[in-house]
Amino acid sequence: LIKTIGCARFIYNKLLEDRIAIREEAKAGNGTRRKPATPASYKPLFPFLAEADSLALANAKLNLDTAFAKFFAG
Template sequence: MANKAYKFRIYPNAEQKILFAKTFGCVRFIYNKMLSDKIKYYEETKQKLKNTPAQYKAEFEWLKEVDSLALANAQMNLQKAYNNFFRSPKTGFPKFKSKHRNRNSYTTNNQKGSVSIENSCIKLPKIGFVKLKQHRNIPSDYKLKSVTVSQTPSGKYYASVLFEYENQVQETKPYK
């Protein structure tokens, strides 16, 4: 199995732009909140804290408005950075995400067709169908794995779609 990503420009409507902004904010918030809690817990106990986004949804109701897989991916990114620091401290401690210096983005996974590309639109969880400029065809044997939605500082939106496919090696006949 091998992976291949395609990046497409997307054109969300006004309502979808608001949902994207909420998702970007919630992903940044959960990353920072979990990192802050990990730091406090480590200072008090010298142990690693295992926390999940679900633990924060009771206290912060508005986290339920966005895609839960986006929050789970933020948790996985933080956990990876945290583990990398403890394995090799010279990599540096994970840094807090800034509202101003950060590229807005989030990643969601395809579960049972929750993400798909059809009729020049991309279907995203909690967002619905967003217009997409599909400038290349995707082979039918490619399986959609995940999508990273990002916004540039100039306000353009992009979807980077990751596909998985069978990595078949072509047989070549030796020269005689």
């Protein structure tokens, strides 16, 4: 349980880092827009994520999406 919570927190922070980078690239006006990563795309880079429940990682992404929507909605 502790490992799953830690992995969800790790994914949330990594996805947040990527979202901020994507937003900064969009502000800078770089021609190509990339989509935000998914939790599954980090599993090859960080093998310890395979030990965590995939639904917990997906929920971390959903929570981040909700937070972003609320933040930019005003």
